[in-house]
Amino acid sequence: APESPLSSAEESVKSLGEPATQPPASEPSDPPESLAPAPLPVPGHSGLSIQEMVAMSPELDTYVITKKVKEVLTDNNLGQRLFGETILGLTQGSVSDLLARPKPWHKLSLKGREPFVRMQLWLSDPRNVEKLMDMKRLEKKAYMKRRHSSVSESQSVEAGGETSQGSSPQHQQHQLKKPRVVLAPEEKEALKRAYQQKPYPSPKTIEELASQLNLKTSTVINWFHNYRSRIRRELFIEEIQAAAGEGSSPSARGGKAGEGDSCDGTESDGTVEGRPGPASGSEEYRGVSEGGGADPGEAREEASAEVPSGTLASQDIPTSALSPPGTSSHKGGAIGSLFSFPETAPPGTRNPRDSSLRKKKAANLNNIIHRLEKAASREEPSEWEF
């Protein structure tokens, strides 16, 4: 793992304040979309490209950063779309995802760290909010203008006003717009069950699943890719929480795990308690303890994935780099100051984002098993039809 060299770059990052970055009097007119092509809003240009900054960046606490960003955005009524498109160069959905479940810094690729560096940069800009609000205003103005002109000019003199703006009444032509597959909850259930059994299904299995569920093979493949990826991410989050929960209460088992239905807990979140207030009464972290079998009234463990005999049962989850809580005491030099902000809120304000896993862990074991088998025996004891 390429540890962040965190070389205290003595690069004189001089102007942090950053001169007004509004050179191109970008006229706010572009009805369609104008995603930042390449020269993204690369703000804090101190001669360094974001990529360079990412490379030099010391370890950042993605959790703290996102928490802060969310706070600032909500406090100022700034949306994720605006923030994402103008500051991060990402779409709303991506921003939502990023803010909701940031992966720990050490698990991010260089590319993946970029948004966080941008966020940190943005947070350190004393006028970040002001600038964004300006952008917001500009957009609204442009919108109004556009809307107005279309009414005054176009033949559309419809009363009542603006029904669906006929963006492009092109008769859905060849309907080449793929409808977007929406899996039925039962289909997802089936897929999850299959995942419990085999996180890495063979192409043959995939075919079977596809035909059984009446789905395209590619859909099944994509589903597994996405599911694995998302499960993995949740595990990261649990890791973070476990590490964050450090001191204080040894935590009380968060009981409540049985789902009414066998629905796996992907949805997770027993996130009760939502009061915006910092109150947060019950901490309820998920102890990462792994109980032997004894689990009182645990939800059905269903899937009897007993492929390999119990031998592997003792397999230990790859608790890969559990970031030791105190290791990240960075203090870069020049840039350091840039990256280290007030560091507020050590207060126990934690987000009880808990998830009923266990199944995930079980699946994770299967995952490991899968890899072991693969490594051990070159070929699958079956498959390979020709």
Add this chain to the structure above:
DNA sequence: TTGGAGTCAATAGG
């Protein structure tokens, strides 16, 4: 080719 990481973009709820 296969799997992982990042994203996009449609869409479901507020």
Add this chain to the structure above:
DNA sequence: CCTATTGACTCCAA
């Protein structure tokens, strides 16, 4: 409007 979810895609490395 806004945010969260999620199937599909792109890029990359092994």
